Amino acid sequence: MTNSNFDVIVIGAGHNGLICATYLAKSGLKVLVLEANAQPGGAATTNQFSNGFLVSSCAQWLMQLSPEISKDLALSKHGLQLAAKNLNTIALDVGGNNIVIDGNKIAGAGLTEADKAAFKQFYKQTYKFSKLLSAAFKRRPPKLVENNLTDRLTLLKLGIDIKLLGKADMQDLLRMALMNIYDVLEENFENELLKAALSLDGVMGSHMGPRSPNTLFGYLYRHLAEVHGFKGPAVVKGGMGAVGEALAGAAKACGVKIRYNVKVDKINIEAAVATAVVLAKDATGNAEIISAATIVSNADPKTTFEKLVGYRNIETGVVRHVHNIRMQGNTAKLHLALDGLPSFNGVADKDLGNRLLISPTMQYIEKAFNHAKYGEYSAAPAMDISIPTVHDPSLAPEGKHVLSAIIQFAPYELKQGWNDQTRETFKQLLIDCIAQYAPAIRDLIVDSELLTPVDLENKFHLYGGHWHHGELSLDQIMMMRPFPGATQYATSIDGLFLCGAGSHPGGGVMGFAGRNAAKEIINRGKSA
Numbered sequence: 001m002t003n004s005n006f007d008v009i010v011i012g013a014g015h016n017g018l019i020c021a022t023y024l025a026k027s028g029l030k031v032l033v034l035e036a037n038a039q040p041g042g043a044a045t046t047n048q049f050s051n052g053f054l055v056s057s058c059a060q061w062l063m064q065l066s067p068e069i070s071k072d073l074a075l076s077k078h079g080l081q082l083a084a085k086n087l088n089t090i091a092l093d094v095g096g097n098n099i100v101i102d103g104n105k106i107a108g109a110g111l112t113e114a115d116k117a118a119f120k121q122f123y124k125q126t127y128k129f130s131k132l133l134s135a136a137f138k139r140r141p142p143k144l145v146e147n148n149l150t151d152r153l154t155l156l157k158l159g160i161d162i163k164l165l166g167k168a169d170m171q172d173l174l175r176m177a178l179m180n181i182y183d184v185l186e187e188n189f190e191n192e193l194l195k196a197a198l199s200l201d202g203v204m205g206s207h208m209g210p211r212s213p214n215t216l217f218g219y220l221y222r223h224l225a226e227v228h229g230f231k232g233p234a235v236v237k238g239g240m241g242a243v244g245e246a247l248a249g250a251a252k253a254c255g256v257k258i259r260y261n262v263k264v265d266k267i268n269i270e271a272a273v274a275t276a277v278v279l280a281k282d283a284t285g286n287a288e289i290i291s292a293a294t295i296v297s298n299a300d301p302k303t304t305f306e307k308l309v310g311y312r313n314i315e316t317g318v319v320r321h322v323h324n325i326r327m328q329g330n331t332a333k334l335h336l337a338l339d340g341l342p343s344f345n346g347v348a349d350k351d352l353g354n355r356l357l358i359s360p361t362m363q364y365i366e367k368a369f370n371h372a373k374y375g376e377y378s379a380a381p382a383m384d385i386s387i388p389t390v391h392d393p394s395l396a397p398e399g400k401h402v403l404s405a406i407i408q409f410a411p412y413e414l415k416q417g418w419n420d421q422t423r424e425t426f427k428q429l430l431i432d433c434i435a436q437y438a439p440a441i442r443d444l445i446v447d448s449e450l451l452t453p454v455d456l457e458n459k460f461h462l463y464g465g466h467w468h469h470g471e472l473s474l475d476q477i478m479m480m481r482p483f484p485g486a487t488q489y490a491t492s493i494d495g496l497f498l499c500g501a502g503s504h505p506g507g508g509v510m511g512f513a514g515r516n517a518a519k520e521i522i523n524r525g526k527s528a
Contacts, residue, residue, distance in 0.1 A: 119189070202215035273495050
């Protein structure tokens, strides 16, 4: 059966797919979104992992969402509410001598006045650099080899923005651009716990340790949050799935049709032109075909070209580019259903709703990464911990709580494989690690769930379990993302576009990739 009632088909109802679809619909196009899962949001989703216990299964903090997009799509009108905003980051110490990061201020017994002053300066300078990135991320990345006026103006604007940093900051940016976060923090601070907390932001969701090149960029990328008005993480009421629901509501209000539990098996290509999508066969063995002039993939680039398009339908050079995208997932999630509020060393009960980090030193994080290099899970992993029920009790039965932790590092390709035994062994290791900082945690555990990178791939369709659809490094950003020839959302296949985190500017619940892709599609339609 063939259906051809739509101008645009968007594959995937992740946040970028929904944002792209909504802007396209606002321009007057008839848009259909096809989602394999039962709910919108992609990796921004809320699921019940134990009876009565709900958790943000993948992304757990809202930190980067563009306020412009939020306003354009009237997300608050469609139900998006924050249970808490501008939370502090607490770097945990086993003995309770914790450090609190609050915007541009830090506090803690082990901090010197020199570190406090240095942090204010570091915050001010990195804010400038992140602001520069944000401005570049709002526009399509320029191609360097074509005589295009728009691209020339984009490059000129970027050059002017760098110049306006001032001589000292401009020199520092150019000097530090390729540096690792380890060396940058060693230059600036003395306190080991502070350095470790900052360095973790440089490697979160990646296959990199603090000593890896490009990790300063990872830090700046994550701290786009401040530029977008988040002085610290936010907890979404109802979990991160509420973001997807609000985006779906905005899309439907603009006329977008969304179909759930619909898996796209392939994209039909005729004479290097994308003509239709073919859905998975139904119970009778029939496969629905839906045609449209424009097909937009919110899936990652490897899934799009390898699985949906098929390598036989693209040139050898493009196949090589796709194959070479670095996207080895290295992050796991641990969820604990708790019988009550846990107690952490040195953290008052009123502060347990903040972001809690287990990352005592930069060397600790680097050693954790070393295991992942050789297909092993970390013996002493770093963690980013949230207890969202402090702010949103609706996520658990009365008096109960949920703990959710992002784990660095757990490789997608574990040497012995992610079987029941390795999962359970690693999960118990993680709980033991948390128990060093919250000694009575085991007595409170009602149930638990571990999501490995393989689980994240299966649940959220992330190739290799990679959160960002590809490493965020200088050779895979801007005019290099996802690869030369597909950097401005269009691809070598006419009528096929990308709008997901694998395209510019990258991952995180930000929305620019979806909005930029929609603008590009609309502009190309006007010039056709």
